[in-house]
Amino acid sequence: xxxxxxxxxxxxxxxxxxxxxxxxxxxxxxxxxxxxxxxxxxxxxxxxxxxxxxxxxxxxxxxxxxxxxxxxxxxxxxxxxxxxxxxxxxxxxxxxxxxxxxxxxxxxxxxxxxxxxxxxxxxxxxxxxxxxxxxxxxxxxxxxxxxxxxxxxxxxxxxxxxxxxxxxxxxxxxxxxxxxxxxxxxxxxxxxxxxxxxxxxxxxxxxxxxxxxxxxxxxxxxxxxxxxxxxxxxxxxxxxxxxxxxxxxxxxxxxxxxxxxxxxxxxxxxxxxxxxxxxxxxxxxxxxxxxxxxxxxxxxxxxxxxxxxxxxxxxxxxxxxxxxxxxxxxxxxxxxxxxxxxxxxxxxxxxxxxxxxxxxxxxxxxxxxxxxxxxxxxxxxxxxxxxxxxxxxxxxxxxxxxxxxxxxxxxxxxxxxxxxxxxxxxxxxxxxxxxxxxxxxxxxxxxxxxxxxxxxxxxxxxxxxxxxxxxxxxxxxxxxxxxxxxxxxxxxxx
Amino acid sequence: xxxxxxxxxxxxxxxxxxxxxxxxxxxxxxxxxxxxxxxxxxxxxxxxxxxxxxxxxxxxxxxxxxxxxxxxxxxxxxxxxxxxxxxxxxxxxxxxxxxxxxxxxxxxxxxxxxxxxxxxxxxxxxxxxxxxxxxxxxxxxxxxxxxxxxxxxxxxxxxxxxxxxxxxxxxxxxxxxxxxxxxxxxxxxxxxxxxxxxxxxxxxxxxxxxxxxxxxxxxxxxxxxxxxxxxxxxxxxxxxxxxxxxxxxxxxxxxxxxxxxxxxxxxxxxxxxxxxxxxxxxxxxxxxxxxxxxxxxxxxxxxxxxxxxxxxxxxxxxxxxxxxxxxxxxxxxxxxxxxxxxxxxxxxxxxxxxxxxxxxxxxxxxxxxxxxxxxxxxxxxxxxxxxxxxxxxxxxxxxxxxxxxxxxxxxxxxxxxxxxxxxxxxxxxxxxxxxxxxxxxxxxxxxxxxxxxxxxxxxxxxxxxxxxxxxxxxxxxxxxxxxxxxxxxxxxxx
Numbered sequence: 001x002x003x004x005x006x007x008x009x010x011x012x013x014x015x016x017x018x019x020x021x022x023x024x025x026x027x028x029x030x031x032x033x034x035x036x037x038x039x040x041x042x043x044x045x046x047x048x049x050x051x052x053x054x055x056x057x058x059x060x061x062x063x064x065x066x067x068x069x070x071x072x073x074x075x076x077x078x079x080x081x082x083x084x085x086x087x088x089x090x091x092x093x094x095x096x097x098x099x100x101x102x103x104x105x106x107x108x109x110x111x112x113x114x115x116x117x118x119x120x121x122x123x124x125x126x127x128x129x130x131x132x133x134x135x136x137x138x139x140x141x142x143x144x145x146x147x148x149x150x151x152x153x154x155x156x157x158x159x160x161x162x163x164x165x166x167x168x169x170x171x172x173x174x175x176x177x178x179x180x181x182x183x184x185x186x187x188x189x190x191x192x193x194x195x196x197x198x199x200x201x202x203x204x205x206x207x208x209x210x211x212x213x214x215x216x217x218x219x220x221x222x223x224x225x226x227x228x229x230x231x232x233x234x235x236x237x238x239x240x241x242x243x244x245x246x247x248x249x250x251x252x253x254x255x256x257x258x259x260x261x262x263x264x265x266x267x268x269x270x271x272x273x274x275x276x277x278x279x280x281x282x283x284x285x286x287x288x289x290x291x292x293x294x295x296x297x298x299x300x301x302x303x304x305x306x307x308x309x310x311x312x313x314x315x316x317x318x319x320x321x322x323x324x325x326x327x328x329x330x331x332x333x334x335x336x337x338x339x340x341x342x343x344x345x346x347x348x349x350x351x352x353x354x355x356x357x358x359x360x361x362x363x364x365x366x367x368x369x370x371x372x373x374x375x376x377x378x379x380x381x382x383x384x385x386x387x388x389x390x391x392x393x394x395x396x397x398x399x400x401x402x403x404x405x406x407x408x409x410x411x412x413x414x415x416x417x418x419x420x421x422x423x424x425x426x427x428x429x430x431x432x433x434x435x436x437x438x439x440x441x442x443x444x445x446x447x448x449x450x451x452x453x454x455x456x457x458x459x460x461x462x463x464x465x466x467x468x469x470x471x472x473x474x475x476x477x478x479x480x481x482x483x484x485x486x487x488x489x490x491x492x493x494x
Numbered sequence: 495x496x497x498x499x500x501x502x503x504x505x506x507x508x509x510x511x512x513x514x515x516x517x518x519x520x521x522x523x524x525x526x527x528x529x530x531x532x533x534x535x536x537x538x539x540x541x542x543x544x545x546x547x548x549x550x551x552x553x554x555x556x557x558x559x560x561x562x563x564x565x566x567x568x569x570x571x572x573x574x575x576x577x578x579x580x581x582x583x584x585x586x587x588x589x590x591x592x593x594x595x596x597x598x599x600x601x602x603x604x605x606x607x608x609x610x611x612x613x614x615x616x617x618x619x620x621x622x623x624x625x626x627x628x629x630x631x632x633x634x635x636x637x638x639x640x641x642x643x644x645x646x647x648x649x650x651x652x653x654x655x656x657x658x659x660x661x662x663x664x665x666x667x668x669x670x671x672x673x674x675x676x677x678x679x680x681x682x683x684x685x686x687x688x689x690x691x692x693x694x695x696x697x698x699x700x701x702x703x704x705x706x707x708x709x710x711x712x713x714x715x716x717x718x719x720x721x722x723x724x725x726x727x728x729x730x731x732x733x734x735x736x737x738x739x740x741x742x743x744x745x746x747x748x749x750x751x752x753x754x755x756x757x758x759x760x761x762x763x764x765x766x767x768x769x770x771x772x773x774x775x776x777x778x779x780x781x782x783x784x785x786x787x788x789x790x791x792x793x794x795x796x797x798x799x800x801x802x803x804x805x806x807x808x809x810x811x812x813x814x815x816x817x818x819x820x821x822x823x824x825x826x827x828x829x830x831x832x833x834x835x836x837x838x839x840x841x842x843x844x845x846x847x848x849x850x851x852x853x854x855x856x857x858x859x860x861x862x863x864x865x866x867x868x869x870x871x872x873x874x875x876x877x878x879x880x881x882x883x884x885x886x887x888x889x890x891x892x893x894x895x896x897x898x899x900x901x902x903x904x905x906x907x908x909x910x911x912x913x914x915x916x917x918x919x920x921x922x923x924x925x926x927x928x929x930x931x932x933x934x935x936x937x938x939x940x941x942x943x944x945x946x947x948x949x950x951x952x953x954x955x956x957x958x959x960x961x962x963x964x965x966x967x968x969x970x971x972x973x974x975x976x977x978x979x980x981x982x983x984x985x986x987x988x
Contacts, residue, residue: 015670017662017689018703026709026726037712077695084762085729129712140665141673168511171634172830174676176509177669179635195511201571209512212630214837215520217851218531218623221982232520235579244854245983268578275856326830335824336666343708357711360738362769488715489739 013068014077016137021078024130025094033097037129038345038354038372039136040121041143044365047151047334051463052453054154055110055122056185057146059442062431064138065105070098103131104429108374108422109143111437113150113188113446115453116421117468119405120375120388122147122339124422129346136341144339145178148331149185152306154450156324157190158458159306161313164192164321166208168301169329182329188442190450195323203439210236210271216243226256234265238299241284242274250284254291269297269320277302278315285318303327306460342368358481365406370481371474375421378414384452387414387467388421392474402469408479412467507564508571510631515572518624519588527591531623532839532848532866533630534615535637538859541645541828545957546947548648549604549616550679551640553936556925558632559599564592597625598923602868602916603637605931607644607682607940609947610915611962613899614869614882616641616833618916623840630835638833639672642825643679646800648944650818651684652952653800655807658686658815660702662795663823676823682936684944689817697933704730704765710737720750728759732793735778736768744778748785763791763814771796772809779812797821800954836862852975859900864975865968869915872908878946881908881961882915886968896963902973906961 027033046053070078075098081089105127110116123143125132157165167186170179176198183199193208194200200207211229219225222243230237239256241249250270257267270288272280277300288296300312301323312319326332345354356370372393378386389402397418404410425435456464470478483493521527540547564572569592575583599621604610617637619626651659661680664673670692677693687702688694694701705723713719716737724731733750735743744764751761764782766774771794782790794806795817806813820826839848850864866887872880883896891912898904919929950958964972977987 011692012670014692014695015664015673016691017664018691018694018701019689019705020703021691022703022727022730023705023709026705026723027712029726030722032712035712037708039708074695078691081694081701083727083729085731085760087729089727089730133706133708137665141667141669144666145668145672170509170511171631171833171835172638173635173672174639174668175635175671175674176506177671178639178667179509181669195513197510197512197515197572198505198508200512200575201508201568207512207575209514209516211513211517211520212627213853214531214533214627215517217837217853218521218526218529218840228524229520232523233516233577233583235577235581236516236583237579242855244979245985246856248983266579274860326832330824330829332829333827335826335829336820338820339665341665343711346712359707359711361736362740366768485738489742491739491742 012064012138013070013134014074015141016134020133020136021090023133025090027130027133028094028097029091032129034349035129036127036347036350037132037343039125039132039341039343040373041123041125041139041339041341042119042121043147043337043339045118045338047148047331047337048155050151050155050460051457051466052151053116053147054150054189054446055114055116055147056112056150056188057143058109058123058425059112059435059437059439060142061107061109061123061139062426062435064142065103065107065135065426065429066431068103068135068138070101072099075099102429103135104128105131105135105426106424106428107426109425110421111423111434111445112439112442113444113449114421115385115449116147117388117466119369120390120468121373121422124373126372140339140341144337146181146185147339148334148337149182149328150189150446152328152331153186153189153191154446155306155460156309156328158450159309160322163319165190166321166323167191167194167196167328168323168325170196172326173329178329184439186328188439189446190443210238211240213240213243216240222249223252223255226252227259230256230260230265230267234260234263237267238269238271239267240271240273242272246272246275246280247283250287254287254293257293257296258291267293267296269299271299271301271323273301277319278312278317281312281317281319297321299323301325305332310460344368344370345372356477356481358478358485360482360485367482369405369470369474370478373474376418377421378416378418380416382452384454386416387412387469389414389418389469389471390474391471392477395473398472402467402471403475404469408475412469506558506632507562507628508568509635510628514627514630515584517627519584521624521627522588522591523585526623528843529623530621530841530844531626531837533619533626533835533837534867535617535619535633535833535835536613536615537641537831537833539612539832541642541825541831542649544645544649544954545951545960546645547610547641548644548683548940549608549610549641550606550644550682551637552603552617552919553606553929553931553933554636555601555603555617555633556920556929558636559597559601559629559920559923560925562597562629562632564595566593569593596923597629598622599625599629599920600918600922601920603919604915605917605928605939606933606936607938607943608915609879609943610641611882611960613863614884614962615867615916618867620866634833634835638831640675640679641833642828642831643676643822644683644940646822646825647680647683647685648940649800649954650803650822652944653803654816657813659684660815660817661685661688661690661822662817662819664690666820667823672823678933680822682933683940684937704732705734707734707737707767710734716743717746717749720746721753724750724754724759724761728754728757731761732763732765733761734765734767736766740766740769740774741777744781748781748787751787751790752785761787761790763793765793765795765817767795771813772806772811775806775811775813791815793817795819799826804954838862838864839866850971850975852972852979854976854979861976863899863964863968864972867968870912871915872910872912874910876946878948880910881906881963883908883912883963883965884968885965886971889967892966896965897969898963902969906963
């Protein structure tokens with residue numbers, strides 16, 4: 001039963017890239033079991049060419065960590081693996097170490113629904129280096145996609161100007177989890193409902209749906225189909241107009257709506273799923289108004305995204321709600337956040353000092369930020385965020401000016417009230433209260449966060465870059481470490 | 495435990511869009527419980543601008559159908575839903591009908607790994623219209639994405655010219671299922687291995703992985719890190735060169751490789767994950783050859799796809815294997831297959847005649863094909879497919895000429911030996927032998943199918959269109975039904 005019975009609660013531990021395990025074995029064998037590390041999960045560019053991201057999935061990290069355990073079956077599987085060069089891939093001693101092993105991690109993260117920007121830590125993981133490594137893939141698998149969907153949804157919801165947006169993406173998602181992730185993240189970021197029933201059951205998200213074209217085709221006439229649906233679901237009746245011909249569909253829907261009125265019911269809405277949605281929605285609105293049915297709402301779907309919705313409103317389309325499927329579930333045109341997980345510090349043991357580390361690259365944008373980082377978000381008097389300063393844990397900012405991450409000759413003056421962006425989600429392997437926040441809280445947080453964001457940052461075309469920079473001391477540390485690693489590689493340093 | 499404990503074996507029945515259930519209730523209430531339907535799942539265009547698709551996910555349909563059952567918990571959830579207009583969304587009688595209900599479906603599908611083309615039925619579902627509707631979303635959720643990934647992988651594997659391709663996409667996938675689907679579909683379509691350990695455990699796919707940049711950064715020197723990894727995993731040693739500086743990394747890897755030789759071991763490979771992969775791989779190859787280490791293989795990764803791999807080889811890059819992650823897991827630049835599920839025939843009961851149906855649209859490409867369809871694939875003497883004819887079940891082709899689906903004034907002459915493309919996967923709710931084929935069989939089938947496909951069809955740039963058409967009688971039926979529906983909508987017919 002591989003399809004339907006594969007996910008036992010503990011299988012999260014094998015939801016990983018093999019190299020996490022070969023590295024874990026290496027650390028175990030190299031005497032680094034006591035070595036502590038700090039990793040940061042972050043993304044390098046805002047998705048969709050936009051000006052912001054919406055953190056999502058971080059509210060499930062505590063659950064992930066608490067359930068991360070290798071049982072006998074998992075260990076047996078690992079024991080069965082052979083190395084490419086022959087012999088077992090894993091040593092019995094290491095597998096015994098893994099069996100029943102619990103992650104002793106302390107994790108801070110941007111709370112779900114909060115806005116987040118490139119290069120600042122979205123998730124900060126501290127603990128034994130083996131544990132940090134073991135959680136990497138599952139953590140990225142959890143937050144990368146949900147953050148992408150939440151960001152996409154926030155854009156779509158903005159374009160809908162207050163009209164409800166429903167997630168219709170399940171059939172184009174990557175399996176049941178993909179569908180659940182889309183429903184969950186899109187609800188947090190402002191979608192009103194989902195078509196996904198399982199998401200409704202698991203997360204309590206409002207579910208929405210009425211009928212498809214096949215309903216109409218199953219009857220000998222469209223009007224007959226409309227009547228049958230209105231009779232069966234009078235309190236949840238949205239008729240789909242475009243099975244054969246939208247204008248004939250409008251006429252049939254009006255007939256049906258009038259009959260519903262006689263029976264004391266009201267046709268809630270109609271939906272158009274193909275054709276020129278701007279023109280057809282205007283035609284439908286005019287016809288329903290003309291027929292004395294101004295209360296019948298018009299819903300549309302068909303490969304919608306933030307740009308098509310914006311264009312529909314620019315054309316004056318009288319649309320009341322949107323079903324957004326494919327482009328939400330696949331985050332078209334950017335299906336990956338490109339979120340990464342990078343080591344920023346190590347120490348020999350819990351009471352030893354941290355050694356900040358850096359990763360260089362031929363590609364400057366891949367150079368990492370070292371040290372144990374925290375983020376101060378500065379707010380103006382109206383509660384609007386004005387800039388994020390990445391600082392070192394335990395060190396107060398040297399001044400109110402921060403250095404740009406990519407261009408060290410650029411800096412930003414910050415004023416206002418600083419607040420810590422990251423919240424403690426997991427403390428030594430156990431979830432905290434913040435780590436168990438509800439999706440309703442996350443949804444509320446997202447609404448507030450986006451409302452307070454400068455319109456120049458949220459616009460789609462050439463958005464302003466929200467300032468994110470390094471505290472002076474951290475910027476200097478990064479500069480020094482870069483120079484040091486360059487020297488170690490025998491390269492010139494200026 | 496919503497993240498880790500959510501998928502019970504039976505939860506596939508709620509992995510659905512709500513409208514499947516509201517329609518099911520409507521059919522139940524309208525006295526159509528005995529009505530039978532035929533639906534086809536298909537896509538309208540080859541993904542990625544290519545000339546073919548690779549069917550995938552169809553080998554899991556039997557399992558899906560056999561496990562599709564509403565238990566008490568599912569029914570309780572549905573009973574808790576309220577209609578937008580007030581009152582319960584579902585009637586108690588309908589919920590009792592659902593409780594323990596089993597799908598009495600008979601399903602034919604293109605076997606996994608076989609090539610498939612636009613508009614021909616990839617999955618044909620026949621049975622009670624309620625059951626056909628209930629399975630729709632879960633079925634599309636199963637086959638749409640896997641078919642897309644398999645197609646993408648077949649392209650990537652082709653570009654790799656026989657060199658191994660490994661799936662590295664888990665961290666960019668849509669949750670655990672997404673990762674599993676990517677690993678499974680990419681293996682069927684020719685990938686050699688996956689980094690995904692859970693996929694290895696569940697599907698028996700070879701797993702691959704060594705170490706990340708963090709391994710190098712955790713040690714005080716790169717050479718120290720290489721030595722430690724070589725000591726821990728001498729039989730599975732692939733050193734990552736680009737943590738600080740690739741050329742220094744090459745030197746350190748050579749030192750390490752020489753030391754391994756002294757210990758009777760061999761460095762299997764090195765990996766480069768950033769920078770100019772063409773130039774760096776040449777530099778690495780030259781350095782290893784120069785050092786008397788011609789056996790050290792060169793592996794690369796970093797946002798690869800079929801085009802970058804093709805370009806690397808065009809530049810003469812001496813690369814031995816590829817890790818392909820993000821663009822495989824997200825199917826960039828086309829993250830959705832756009833697969834749909836359309837009703838093509840209905841009948842009052844099992845012994846009644848079928849009534850073929852059609853869906854029209856303002857958009858011609860959305861017009862469906864009516865009737866109970868089967869597909870004859872014609873093969874030439876070399877076993878190469880030359881064209882697919884969509885026919886009506888039970889009717890022999892009127893002639894060897896078939897009519898184009900979009901342009902009725904175009905036709906194709908077919909010659910060769912016809913074979914049925916669709917195989918019976920499920921018979922009245924029970925999986926068949928074909929429905930339980932292994933992924934190894936599917937992988938073999940895919941290899942054979944692509945090998946026999948005309949190179950003009952598999953090329954990336956402006957591929958030739960593989961002929962798919964309608965048998966004469968079916969083409970006429972479609973024409974007549976279109977005219978009939980147009981007339982019913984009061985539109986002129988020529």
